[in-house]
Amino acid sequence: MQLTDPKGKLHTIELVPGKIYHTHRGQLPHDDIIGQPDGSVFTSTNGSLYLALRPLLDDFVLSMPRGAAVVYPKDAARIVGLASLGPGARVVEAGVGSGALSCSLIRAVGTQGTLHSYERREDFAAIAIKNVSKWFGKTPDNWRVTVGDLALDCIDREVDAVILDMLAPWDCLNTAAEVLLPGGVLVAYVATATQMSKVVETARVMACWTEPRAEESLVRTWHLDGLSVRPDHRMNGHTGFLVTCRRLAPGAVLPPRRRRPAAGAYGEDYSGPGALPDSQDDPTRLES
Numbered sequence: 001m002q003l004t005d006p007k008g009k010l011h012t013i014e015l016v017p018g019k020i021y022h023t024h025r026g027q028l029p030h031d032d033i034i035g036q037p038d039g040s041v042f043t044s045t046n047g048s049l050y051l052a053l054r055p056l057l058d059d060f061v062l063s064m065p066r067g068a069a070v071v072y073p074k075d076a077a078r079i080v081g082l083a084s085l086g087p088g089a090r091v092v093e094a095g096v097g098s099g100a101l102s103c104s105l106i107r108a109v110g111t112q113g114t115l116h117s118y119e120r121r122e123d124f125a126a127i128a129i130k131n132v133s134k135w136f137g138k139t140p141d142n143w144r145v146t147v148g149d150l151a152l153d154c155i156d157r158e159v160d161a162v163i164l165d166m167l168a169p170w171d172c173l174n175t176a177a178e179v180l181l182p183g184g185v186l187v188a189y190v191a192t193a194t195q196m197s198k199v200v201e202t203a204r205v206m207a208c209w210t211e212p213r214a215e216e217s218l219v220r221t222w223h224l225d226g227l228s229v230r231p232d233h234r235m236n237g238h239t240g241f242l243v244t245c246r247r248l249a250p251g252a253v254l255p256p257r258r259r260r261p262a263a264g265a266y267g268e269d270y271s272g273p274g275a276l277p278d279s280q281d282d283p284t285r286l287e288s
Contacts, residue, residue: 001033002055006048012055012063023048057107060135061100067127070100071165071189072239074219080108082244083161083185088112090158092179094150094172095119095165099128101189105163106132106140114142116159118150151175164188169195169243170202177208180247188243196241209245210254216241 003011005025013021013030021028026044033042033052042050055063058073071079079101085091087110096102096119105115119125125147133139146153150164150172161184162176169188176186186209188199200212220235248254 002053002059003028004051004053010059010063012059057103057135061103064098064100064131064134065127066098067121067124068095068097070098072100072236073104074217074236075189075239075242076101076104078215078217078242079163079187079189080104082187082242083163085109085113085161089160090156091115091161091163092150092154092156092159092176093117093163093165094169096125096128096145097165098124099131101163101165102128102132102143103135106136106143109142111142114144115140116144116146116156118146118148118153120147120149122147154179159184161185161187167195170199173199173202173206173209177206177247182247182249184247186245186247189240190243191240193241196243199243203243203245207254208248210248211257212243212245214241214243 001013001015003013003021005011005023011021011023015030015034017031017034019030021030023044025048026046028042028044028050033040036042036052038053040052042052044050061070061073061076064070083089083091085105085108089109090113091105091109093102093105093115094117096117102115102117109115117125117128119128125145129139129145132143151174154175156179158181159179160181162172162180164172164176164187166172169190173186180186186203190196190199196214200214203209203212216238218235218237221232223230223232
């Protein structure tokens, strides 16, 4: 249950018969809350009012116990959209962390879809299982967690999407290419620009992916108080980059880009695809 105090601060608690929630604003017996409809208001022993609602997934993610850093709701929602996930989708996730993204993926694929999560660290996997099971009320039947390395232990084939949330996602691009159906989506969540660049360049060299694209999402709330309507001073800024590309059909060759990289983008001695010709006055030259 999520309790909102008079100052708007959120408190997430698990209701247990016979227990009491203690605050500096008084006490709230759990028995007074259990069985009441969502949106009810309760009075503590010192007269403070608390609004009680079941938490949304966004609220649960931000308050859940953490082993690794969580994927924030704004990024989880974007990942679901970029991967075009819906009921029946088959998804592989590498780097389960604390289970935040897993909750969104499981809900997106529905009972007809499947999610197979790989996590190298057993302690992180245990925390994720506990968090996901708490949110859904039990461990979902369509979710499987494997403690291991995706690049070494993957047993999946013909999946619709692969989501990579790890320090070195480029190490798993070969495996992702093997398990994805043609047209399947790869989404890599990385924290730094150098990681983003390496994922993109590795995918380009492999020549079995569409041209990668990268983005980040920024969320800014607004202060709303009568005629005082303005952006809040704080916002959810950079949390990570999302790199997305799709699996080409076997043997397919990506059409050449008609726009050359900027001069010097790959170093002065670069002579690969997109290199500037000796005579730079030919605007019709395509990449080799």
